[in-house]
Amino acid sequence: xxxxxxxxxxxxxxEGEDVSMNCTSSSIFNTWxxxxxxxxxxxxxxxxxxxxxxxxSNGRLTAQFxxxxxxxxxxxxxxxxxxxxxxxxxxxxxxxYKYIFGTGTRLKVLA
Amino acid sequence: NAGVTQTPKFQVLKTxxxxxxxxxxxxxxxxxxxxxxxxxxxxxxxxxSASEGTTDKGEVPNGYNVSRLNKREFSLRLxxxxxxxxxxxxxxxxxLNTEAFFGQGTRLTVV
Numbered sequence: 001x002x003x004x005x006x007x008x009x010x011x012x013x014x015e016g017e018d019v020s021m022n023c024t025s026s027s028i029f030n031t032w033x034x035x036x037x038x039x040x041x042x043x044x045x046x047x048x049x050x051x052x053x054x055x056x057s058n059g060r061l062t063a064q065f066x067x068x069x070x071x072x073x074x075x076x077x078x079x080x081x082x083x084x085x086x087x088x089x090x091x092x093x094x095x096x097y098k099y100i101f102g103t104g105t106r107l108k109v110l111a
Numbered sequence: 112n113a114g115v116t117q118t119p120k121f122q123v124l125k126t127x128x129x130x131x132x133x134x135x136x137x138x139x140x141x142x143x144x145x146x147x148x149x150x151x152x153x154x155x156x157x158x159x160s161a162s163e164g165t166t167d168k169g170e171v172p173n174g175y176n177v178s179r180l181n182k183r184e185f186s187l188r189l190x191x192x193x194x195x196x197x198x199x200x201x202x203x204x205x206x207l208n209t210e211a212f213f214g215q216g217t218r219l220t221v222v
Binding site for chain 1: 115142144146152153154155156159161167169170201203205207208209210211213214215216
């Protein structure tokens with residue numbers, strides 16, 4: 001089935017460091033979104049991207065919708081302990097209502 | 112505003128038993144989704160309903176059926192549960208070009 005390849009799978013970083021993660025696919029997407037999930041909860045939206053090339057920030061988070069519409073990245077600057085969690089990319093395949101998720105990046109921040 | 116409500120929150124089934132997971136949204140969204148989440152696998156799309164009256168298979172539909180009862184409700188049925196269906200199930204709803212909103216999840220164990 002369709003898959004979004006997300007990397008890295010996990011990251012252990014020191015508080016204050018910057019973080020970068022990305023998603024790629026062989027298919028074209030018409031939206032890219034980034035979610036964070038904490039234990040026992042459903043995913044919560046961080047940033048939504050709706051146009052190829054779009055670069056959007058939300059506080060310390062910055063994400064971009066790749067120009068080819070097949071990839072996206074998320075950066076977190078100056079990480080803090082509460083950034084711990086699993087980050088997922090998600091997208092809607094072009095021409096469909098099919099909304100699929102990447103495999104996730106597990107982030108741990110060491111104080 | 113309740114958002115997306117899933118019931119039950121927890122369930123234990125014996126192999127071969129059947130059950131229906133319920134999902135309701137009060138945001139007047141057209142599209143609804145069912146995902147399963149296994150450790151290290153991210154969220155995988157089981158079935159989705161682009162609009163009332165339509166349903167489509169996702170990435171992992173085998174062993175499941177769905178019903179879009181009306182615009183608010185989208186149920187997921189396991190006719191004969193198997194241990195491989197032990198997972199956390201999430202329902203979500205969205206409209207075109209918007210984020211998805213998730214329920215709190217149903218933790219299902221099949222023994």
